[in-house]
Amino acid sequence: MEPLMESFTTELRRGTLTLAVLSQLRTPQYGYSLVQRLEKAGVAIEQSTLYPLLRRLEKQALLTSSWDTTESRPRKYYVISEYGSDIYEQLKKEWETMTAELKTLLEGDENDEAD
Amino acid sequence: MKLIEAYIYEVTRRLPEKLREDIALELRSTIEDMLPEHFSEDEVKEALSKLGDPAHLAASYRDTPMHVIGPKVYDAYLWTMKMIVPWAILITILVHVVETIVLFSGEESILSVVIKSIGIIIANIIHVLIQTFFWVTIVFIFIERIGLAKSNGSITTYGSEWTPEQLKYVHVISKKKVIPRSEIIFGLVWTAIWVVLYFNADRLAGVYRSSDGDGLQMVMPALNQSVLMSYLPIVLPFALLEIGLALFKWKERQWTMKLVAINAVSKVVSLTVFIVIASNPALINEAMIPYLANVLEINSSSVQNFIDWAVWTIIATIIVTVAIEIYDSYRKAKA
Numbered sequence: 001m002e003p004l005m006e007s008f009t010t011e012l013r014r015g016t017l018t019l020a021v022l023s024q025l026r027t028p029q030y031g032y033s034l035v036q037r038l039e040k041a042g043v044a045i046e047q048s049t050l051y052p053l054l055r056r057l058e059k060q061a062l063l064t065s066s067w068d069t070t071e072s073r074p075r076k077y078y079v080i081s082e083y084g085s086d087i088y089e090q091l092k093k094e095w096e097t098m099t100a101e102l103k104t105l106l107e108g109d110e111n112d113e114a115d
Numbered sequence: 116m117k118l119i120e121a122y123i124y125e126v127t128r129r130l131p132e133k134l135r136e137d138i139a140l141e142l143r144s145t146i147e148d149m150l151p152e153h154f155s156e157d158e159v160k161e162a163l164s165k166l167g168d169p170a171h172l173a174a175s176y177r178d179t180p181m182h183v184i185g186p187k188v189y190d191a192y193l194w195t196m197k198m199i200v201p202w203a204i205l206i207t208i209l210v211h212v213v214e215t216i217v218l219f220s221g222e223e224s225i226l227s228v229v230i231k232s233i234g235i236i237i238a239n240i241i242h243v244l245i246q247t248f249f250w251v252t253i254v255f256i257f258i259e260r261i262g263l264a265k266s267n268g269s270i271t272t273y274g275s276e277w278t279p280e281q282l283k284y285v286h287v288i289s290k291k292k293v294i295p296r297s298e299i300i301f302g303l304v305w306t307a308i309w310v311v312l313y314f315n316a317d318r319l320a321g322v323y324r325s326s327d328g329d330g331l332q333m334v335m336p337a338l339n340q341s342v343l344m345s346y347l348p349i350v351l352p353f354a355l356l357e358i359g360l361a362l363f364k365w366k367e368r369q370w371t372m373k374l375v376a377i378n379a380v381s382k383v384v385s386l387t388v389f390i391v392i393a394s395n396p397a398l399i400n401e402a403m404i405p406y407l408a409n410v411l412e413i414n415s416s417s418v419q420n421f422i423d424w425a426v427w428t429i430i431a432t433i434i435v436t437v438a439i440e441i442y443d444s445y446r447k448a449k450a
Contacts, residue, residue, distance in 0.1 A: 031144070031145045047145070047166050047167075052172075055138075073147055
């Protein structure tokens with residue numbers, strides 16, 4: 001991808017990643033399991049973006065974390081908090097409105113061209 | 116395993132101490148998750164290259180900004196610089212000019228003192244500018260990282276978050292009316308030089324003569340310092356008035372009719388004072404006339420005529436200059 005296009009795409013995706021991550025954390029997930037879930041859904045996220053994002057969301061009290069040391073290797077599990085769920089619902093609504101609005105705009109564009 | 120340890124070290128050494136352990140643990144388990152049961156070195160390399168440059172990863176963990184002066188405070192930073200730098204230059208020049216005049220002993224020729232001074236002033240200005248940039252930048256880095264970086268709005272030149280209210284204080288100045296800052300600074304320096312000259316006239320203004328190839332030396336002062344000093348009660352208030360006026364111009368930044376009027380009154384009155392002082396016959400050092408008559412081999416009354424003529428030429432020149440300046444400011448204010 002040419003660099004300009006890449007920067008546009010990154011910009012477009014940046015805000016949606018939070019939404020994607022929050023959507024997957026209703027059950028506790030550790031870092032790598034989350035990567036896999038997202039990948040399976042077709043959402044490509046750099047791991048170097050994901051882990052700092054998880055920490056930031058935890059710091060903002062949207063997530064809570066806990067270490068599970070019962071298995072052979074310790075894993076840090078993240079799960080959405082009550083406050084996080086609130087935010088998630090609001091964000092989701094916002095996203096739905098936005099995509100609907102944009103859809104109208106973009107379709108209008110196509111119709112204009114057809115005229 | 117060594118590669119993983121090295122990678123984790125490379126990330127965590129860039130992070131604050133208290134985060135290191137936790138992030139190291141998390142990273143290690145993540146990397147191991149990415150690898151199959153029995154992994155080869157190539158597989159480790161592949162996993163690590165997925166995580167990317169450790170410096171980048173560390174940077175994205177940090178909350179503090181990577182830039183030194185961020186967009187939040189950049190405006191305020193620039194504004195502060197613009198405010199401080201002209202004053203720093205002005206004060207540097209002034210201090211040096213005053214110091215040189217006060218310390219002037221007449222042993223060196225004026226020309227060489229002036230040339231030397233210009234060199235010293237330029238060096239001092241560079242020094243002061245470096246200091247200013249350094250310290251102001253330090254303060255703003257501090258603000259960026261600790262103080263105001265936490266608030267979401269940017270720090271405007273008004274020192275608080277931006278609101279439309281601030282638009283009220285924005286001066287929209289037309290280019291024709293604007294008073295250049297350089298002009299004001301020059302005016303201040305000019306005033307300061309005249310004040311210093313006034314107090315030191317007996318040591319600076321006079322007849323200079325080259326003796327023994329030793330450069331110029333003052334033979335006798337041209338003016339009578341005690342007569343000059345007797346006008347101090349009038350001169351000093353006007354010097355202060357000039358400075359006040361310059362500060363007022365600095366604040367207004369443009370010619371207004373009010374400023375034109377105050378400026379004109381101030382100029383006319385100080386011109387009057389100047390004429391009164393200059394026309395005092397006792398002002399010229401009495402010893403000057405016979406001395407000049409002797410040197411120039413003409414009679415004393417010719418010398419006296421010449422001095423009178425010189426004084427009135429100077430006065431006429433100043434009147435014309437002041438008139439032009441007043442008219443010019445009026446024209447700008449009307450534009």
